[in-house]
Amino acid sequence: EMYTSLLNVKQAITVERKLIDYLKTYIDHESERLEDVKRFYAKVSDLHTELYKGPATAMANPLVAFTLIKRLHSEWLNVVHSNEAQENTQALRSSYEKEEADLPKLEDLQGAAQGLMRLQDVYVLQVASLVRGLFQRVTEGQPIDICRPAVSVPLSGDDCFLVGKVAYEQHDYYHSVQWLEESVRLFRGAGGEWIPENAGTLEDALDHLAFSHFKTGNISYALSLSQELLHHDPMNGRVLQNVEKYERLLVRSPPLSITDHGLKRPTSNNVRTRDTYETLCQTQGSQQMHFKNPRLFCDFFTNGNPGLLLLPVRREVLSLQPYVVLYHNFITDTEAEDIKTTAHAGLRRSVVAAGEKQATAEYRISKSAWLKDTAHSTVGKLDQKISMLTGLNVKHPYGEYLQVVNYGIGGHYEPHFDHATSPSSPVFKLKTGNRVATFMIYLSSVEAGGSTAFIYANFSIPVVEKAAIFWWNLHRNGQGNEDTLHAGCPVLIGDKWVANKWIHEHGQEFLHRCSLNPEE
Numbered sequence: 024e025m026y027t028s029l030l031n032v033k034q035a036i037t038v039e040r041k042l043i044d045y046l047k048t049y050i051d052h053e054s055e056r057l058e059d060v061k062r063f064y065a066k067v068s069d070l071h072t073e074l075y076k077g078p079a080t081a082m083a084n085p086l087v088a089f090t091l092i093k094r095l096h097s098e099w100l101n102v103v104h105s106n107e108a109q110e111n112t113q114a115l116r117s118s119y120e121k122e123e124a125d126l127p128k129l130e131d132l133q134g135a136a137q138g139l140m141r142l143q144d145v146y147v148l149q150v151a152s153l154v155r156g157l158f159q160r161v162t163e164g165q166p167i168d169i170c171r172p173a174v175s176v177p178l179s180g181d182d183c184f185l186v187g188k189v190a191y192e193q194h195d196y197y198h199s200v201q202w203l204e205e206s207v208r209l210f211r212g213a214g215g216e217w218i219p220e221n222a223g224t225l226e227d228a229l230d231h232l233a234f235s236h237f238k239t240g241n242i243s244y245a246l247s248l249s250q251e252l253l254h255h256d257p258m259n260g261r262v263l264q265n266v267e268k269y270e271r272l273l274v275r276s277p278p279l280s281i282t283d284h285g286l287k288r289p290t291s292n293n294v295r296t297r298d299t300y301e302t303l304c305q306t307q308g309s310q311q312m313h314f315k316n317p318r319l320f321c322d323f324f325t326n327g328n329p330g331l332l333l334l335p336v337r338r339e340v341l342s343l344q345p346y347v348v349l350y351h352n353f354i355t356d357t358e359a360e361d362i363k364t365t366a367h368a369g370l371r372r373s374v375v376a377a378g379e380k381q382a383t384a385e386y387r388i389s390k391s392a393w394l395k396d397t398a399h400s401t402v403g404k405l406d407q408k409i410s411m412l413t414g415l416n417v418k419h420p421y422g423e424y425l426q427v428v429n430y431g432i433g434g435h436y437e438p439h440f441d442h443a444t445s446p447s448s449p450v451f452k453l454k455t456g457n458r459v460a461t462f463m464i465y466l467s468s469v470e471a472g473g474s475t476a477f478i479y480a481n482f483s484i485p486v487v488e489k490a491a492i493f494w495w496n497l498h499r500n501g502q503g504n505e506d507t508l509h510a511g512c513p514v515l516i517g518d519k520w521v522a523n524k525w526i527h528e529h530g531q532e533f534l535h536r537c538s539l540n541p542e543e
């Protein structure tokens with residue numbers, strides 16, 4: 024699986040480089056072959072211009088007669104029955120097969136398309152802009168750039184067809200209509216010419232778009248698209264039937280209003296938090312009036328620890344309820360690189376708690392690896408620094424191993440709690456209680472998106488490279504603090520890496536005071 028980690032997507036570039044080289048070799052060989060065919064053609068056709076001037080005189084020469092017989096007996100045969108074209112194709116195919124294991128699968132294509140649609144939704148991006156390679160939102164009728172990627176590509180009619188088809192197959196006509204609309208527009212513009220690399224054609228796009236419109240109640244549009252399709256494919260029985268059906272439906276109940284074809288986003292099971300979550304993602308950390316709260320402050324922090332005395336950490340208290348702090352420059356570039364590199368080999372699709380078990384989920388798109396302090400000296404060093412800053416015992420099993428996370432295309436982690444909310448949760452497998460606190464390090468920067476959003480507390484933190492955030496998940500009485508509901512926003516542009524250190528209740532008995540007060 025490739026789409027769930029940008030590291031793997033990057034690795035796919037090497038595969039395409041190899042394919043490009045194979046194709047070059049193939050083109051060279053085929054060009055040589057065609058050169059030979061052309062040379063033979065030129066030789067024979069030139070000769071014939073001569074022979075036709077006087078066939079009788081020409082054939083009087085036994086040498087000319089002999090070469091004619093030889094050509095007709097074997098030279099033509101050798102040219103026409105040459106295996107070279109087949110051998111060249113075969114060579115190309117077997118080179119391709121060597122790379123096959125490393126090629127993306129159907130689920131990658133679907134996952135990447137899904138990622139694009141997620142970004143479209145969360146950041147309210149205009150599909151028409153995306154298609155032109157731009158990341159824009161329409162504000163007061165004007166498209167406004169949300170960010171400008173360093174490198175960009177426009178999408179083709181076939182690219183849009185594929186995204187639309189992924190939505191279509193999931194009966195998600197909200198998205199299929201928008202993407203297929205662009206696909207049809209681009210295919211029409213391209214003049215309906217067939218291109219070998221394409222999966223779909225103008226007819227396919229019209230077919231899917233017509234049905235999507237039918238499903239969203241826009242029958243008159245479904246009809247006109249079907250009629251356009253019949254123009255290209257007049258004998259298509261299924262489309263003929265659809266046209267009849269649409270006409271019948273329109274006679275029975277003519278469209279009331281052309282504009283009201285309620286295209287609604289597919290509902291999710293957490294619509295209640297979705298709006299806040301998305302708004303917090305869109306602001307990408309820009310807080311309104313946060314500085315107005317006099318109890319929030321910045322300082323140089325040592326936690327009274329001699330180890331931090333010479334180099335205090337720049338601390339930013341971001342929120343009091345729940346208590347969330349940000350430590351700037353917690354990690355150095357080299358340390359971050361060490362951690363990422365050490366994690367590479369162990370990266371697996373991230374899972375979430377599903378009852379007693381763990382499972383992959385659409386709402387967490389990333390890969391992660393667990394690093395013991397023995398994996399690299401930097402891991403142990405970070406453990407120590409976390410311990411100094413938080414004053415907590417983070418040694419296994421009082422702290423979990425370091426979880427290194429790399430997000431994928433539109434990768435995200437929808438609103439969740441880090442602590443267990445049910446006694447059967449896998450969090451309790453360590454037998455050291457619940458996750459009392461989270462220490463999360465930003466191992467990379469991102470160009471856009473990827474903020475960490477606290478839903479109920481209504482604020483978000485942009486990715487601050489090399490910084491770390493800390494918060495308490497539990498109240499002092501051991502109850503989960505609902506206000507810690509948080510999320511990793513979809514990464515719009517960039518390669519986001521974080522590392523989580525989850526600290527458990529046990530082992531902190533003399534380091535973190537308990538209380539019966541449910542407010543604390």
Ligand SMILES: O=C(O)CCC(=O)C(=O)O
Nearest residue numbers: 436474475510511521523
């Ligand atoms: O990536 C983020 O910003 C949040 C990640 C997170 O909440 C988690 O991994 O539990």
Ligand SMILES: [Fe+2]
Nearest residue numbers: 439440441509
């Ligand atoms: Fe989390």
